[in-house]
Amino acid sequence: MSDSRAQIREEIRAVLETFPHSPKAHVQSFGCQLNFCDGEKYKGILQDLGYELTDTPEEADVILYNACAVRAHAESRVIGRLGALKSIREKNPRLIVGLCGCMAEEEEVRALLRKSYPFVRLVLGAGAMERLPEALLSVYRGEKRHETLQFAGLPDETLPTVRESTFQASVPVMYGCNNFCTYCIVPYVRGRERSRTPEAIEQEVRGLIAQGCREILLLGQNVNSYGRGLETEISFPALLRRLDAIEGDYFIRFMSSHPKDATPELIDTMLSSQHIEHHLHLPVQCGSDRVLKEMNRHYTLETYLKTVDYARSKSPDFGFSSDLIVGFPTETDEDFEGTMRIIEYVKYDNLYTFIYSPRTGTKAAQMEFVSTQEQIAARMSRLLARQREISEEFNKRFLGKQVRFLAEKRDPETGLLLGKTREGLVLEAPGTESDIGRLLDVKVTGVKNWALGGEILRGTNDAE
Ligand code: SF4
Structure with missing residues (x-):
């Protein structure tokens, strides 16, 4: 398409002017932080084209699902959302539904859309976000379905963004x-x-x-x-x-x-x-060198722990969190014991744990499971229970200390602010609405397995 960006925008705006109401767009992102970040750019592009953003899909003229391929569960949710759009589509014949993000890169997903969800008229792969205006224009010009897959380059630095x-x-x-x-x-x-x-x-x-x-x-x-x-x-x-x-x-x-x-x-x-x-999210994934090799992770537990030891030798309070996969196809009880040893040694502040789920197209998806789902579920329960104890015990190192935290939100019922410290730990402290969005000095007065409790040191903070 040779039209310049400005021409495309003008043509879309001309279409939108024919609408009997103010045109609206709804963007919903699923999955990882990077996908949410892309979602902010999709919103920026749509706003720039003249759409008002809405959280209500029922009033939208464009609905974009920005979907992640990493976990099968997230994909099923998106497919479920598409299925639930029937009544909205019937009420608004102008509605354009689109699927974008890395889920759209999967051939089997696109085949499913073609077969069972033909009303999805926009399909944009990860990294193709700047092509949204021309894709929309193609659909407004009458193209039945527009597909653009592209992930080789970098997004245009000048794309508008609507920050959440x-x-x-x-x-x-x-x-x-x-x-x-x-x-x-x-x-x-x-x-x-x-x-x-x-x-x-x-x-x-x-x-x-x-x-x-x-x-x-x-x-x-x-x-x-x-x-x-x-x-x-x-x-x-x-x-x-x-x-x-x-x-x-x-x-x-x-x-x-x-x-x-x-x-x-x-x-x-x-x-x-x-x-x-002063905190590093360092995904170990598994506590067995054999499984790490089969995962193609390119490190051993020895080299992993060298990084942990180095950080703790420089700062004993240095915090780590990790992703851990339980139930990789070849994981045995013995391998899992290695995972338990790793969490004992590192004393993670926080773990993001996942039961392995196969993703079509990956090597691991062809491996045979050596454990039953019951064994895997039991491992996960054991891991979570022990990690809760470890977090609570290790977080005590902050009791009585002064930390700095960013107040992210406030529960109006309890009056407690919730946010994260510089050490990456969740902290809650009594505070006001006006504290939200501020960096505050806090004295740690309590420890739970998932959070620190504290009191804001009034008088030491900015704007006081
Ligand atoms: S490092 Fe491994 S787990 Fe992380 S995105 Fe790359 S392939 Fe996936």
Whole structure:
């Protein structure tokens, strides 16, 4: 299509002017943080085209489901949502329904849409978001179904964004993944690694901080390989130092870190920084070297624990969280005992645990299960129960200490603010609505297995 972006926008606006009401669009994102970040861009594009954004699908003229392929469960939810659109479609014949995100990259999903959901007229793959205006225009011009799959490049830096929060922002630093863990579909649906330039990232982060943003979450499938392949290569710690030098009162968080690329330099950078969290999300996935090899993870438990030991030797309070898969097809009871040993040793603050579910197209999906689902469920219960005890015990290290936390929301019934500390721990403390979105000094007065309790130190904080 040769029309320029401006022409496409004008033509869509002309179509929207013929509507008897103000045109509205509804975007719903599913899955990981990166997908939610993409969802903010879809919203920005639609708003720029002249749609008013709505949370109510019933009043929308465009409904976009921005869906994630990583877990089968998320996909089923999206398919369920599509099925439930029947009455909305009957009431609004103008309605355009679209599926975008990495779920749209799967051939079997597109085949299902063609067969059972022909009313889905827009299909945009991950990384094709800037093609939304031309896709919409094609449909308004009469095309029955528009499909664009594209994940090789980087999104246009000038895409408009509608941020969900005024004080927290996600900033992708890279897209795609080169690792091909055998259980994961991401490299197939999001393509190979490509990094944004440090200049573009810094400019975005500076702008957010100038607008009063208090937490920047840097995103990538493997942030530690950030910068490889750029014209002037730069490491992730170097990017962090560059961002940390920006003046202001804010936290920098990031995810995810692949253990094979986490270096002492990364830990040193975090600990010597002004703004970066003192906590690392370092997904170990399993406590068995044999299974890690079958997962194609490219590290051993020994090298993983070296990173943990290094961080704790520099700062005993340094926190870790992890993703853990229970029930990988070849996992035995003995392998699982290794997982239990790892959580005892590392004392994670928090675990994101998943029962393995096969994803079509991955190597692991062809492996035979050596354990029953009952055995796997029992392992998971044991893991969760022990982790709750570990979290509560290890979080006691903060009792009586002063920490800084970002108040993210407040429960009006209890009057408790909920947010996260610089150490990445959930904390709740009594406070007011006006505290939301502020970084506050807090004295830790209590510990639960999922959160710290505290009291805000009034008088030491900003704007007081
Ligand atoms: S590092 Fe592994 S688990 Fe993470 S996105 Fe890449 S392939 Fe998937």
